[in-house]
Amino acid sequence: MSERSERTNEATSDERVHRIEGHITRAAFPLPDVTWPLTAEFWAGATRNELMIPVCDTCGRYRWYPKTECLSCDGEPYTWTPVSGRGTLFSWVVVTHPFLPQFADLVPFVPALVALEEDPSVRVPTRMVDCDPGSLTFDMPVTVTFREISFTGVDGSVTAPLFVPA
């Protein structure tokens, strides 16, 4: 906490945010960079059909996002751990406008946040699939499904954890 309070007089916030910037030079964008060390295990898990979330070695809480420093205890080491893939639908939207040209073939789609069964404070950004958006309700049970995702004009695909109504 002391380190945290020392930072509060800063007029800029990026330090507290643990923001890591990289210019978008990858031809595969918006596919993930599955080699980026901080999230590589998330995507490797998806190819094995496992939803992987890191646990802080110091305080035992989920470290989500997998930042290098725990927001709860400031500890650093963490361990990627498989979770059940069950959760509840925290919130969602129905996108009919492609905000990126690469989303052109995706619309309409349903970006969503899923609260994990193991710890509902962990919210996984995902897409709801195999469902009528009009049938979705708050906090309904949902379960992970692993699908290949691809984008307009972008070569290749990546296995990603999407969700369906349970």
Place this chain on the structure above:
Amino acid sequence: MAIDPGEWGNAADFDDVNGQVAICGVGDSDMSKASGRTTQEIVGQAVERALADAGLEPTDVDGLMYVGMPEQFDVAAFHEHFGTSHDIWESRKGGGMTGAATAPYFAAEALREGKATFVLNTFGVAWATQRGEMTGGPGESHAQDLFKQNLEIPLGWFPQPVYFATIARRHMHDFGTTEEQLGAIAVAFRRHANLNPEAVMRDKPLSLEQYLASPKFVDPFRKEDCCLISDGGGAYIMTTPERAADRPKAPAIVAGVGLGNAYTGTHWAQQPAFTSTPAVFSAPAAFAMAGITPDDVDLYTCYDPFTIVTLMQIEDSGFCEKGAGGEFVAGDTLHFDSGKLPTNTHGGMLSHAYVLGISHVVEVVRQLRGEAVNQVPDCEIGVYGGYTGPQCSTIVLRRAS
């Protein structure tokens, strides 16, 4: 549902600067869609107008504040624009967004220590002109965040309209907020813009019926829930209240400043208090410094990228109970001439121009002077709430007595 505030953010530990700084001149540029102008041309125009408003010459400005974004009006740009070469103290703790509220806090120190006597704060964008060349428009800075690139964007959770529509939907669930209530915000600000010849949307009326008939492009949002993309900028000049008393226009006195932080930054998906803003931290701090309560506020302006962000800041600043914002903003509450809390009386970013809050402060000063286009009767205390997501700021300005 109740989240301990200490779990997700805090307030900056600011010294009391009540009564130490006055704003003695304001100006904004022409506001427009794509203009072909550069950011520095835009801000230069705003600065010329602020100097004229304050009755000052360029050589009187010996302090300059802006924010560390590309193409801002730094000392080199100032000298190039005005053909001057004198020494100028400079700070990047200003500009728009949250900085438009906190610049006076940091200027207070410079004024106290004699580093400067007249401190100019500016901000401007040419995003409407630049839009065609940008990857994903204003989403670009978010797209450069590698956590977003690798955990959000591949799933389609991007960019800002998607983030805030997701928050709006949860707010609707948690508190019963309705589309009509969000629409009341858009309609109020559009009405203000229709009455403001400087507003980009001056010729575009919007009724609640028209709002509801507009298609939802990121359900639950319509385009009317989202701010404009504009070319424009603004400037204001700070000094001590003593020096301000010698300027031609009535000064606005800085009575309170607060800054709040959210530990999860722009990773909104992970913010424990999902339907709150760090105004929870900044507003009480600023009001305490000023010795006022929310009931004392005659005019509110707030950074309004989306209708829901306005609504949440109204709640989080204490103008109503958390969750009651929808009911609060319904009807004419936010209107300049009949409302309980006149808000964004120039039209805001939703309908005046997307200049990231700098014009909100200009508007507060004009209201306190009694020279606003949509003048709030007997306006003595005005507040601006700045927002970036990771932070909220709050400034209380009062009419000089």
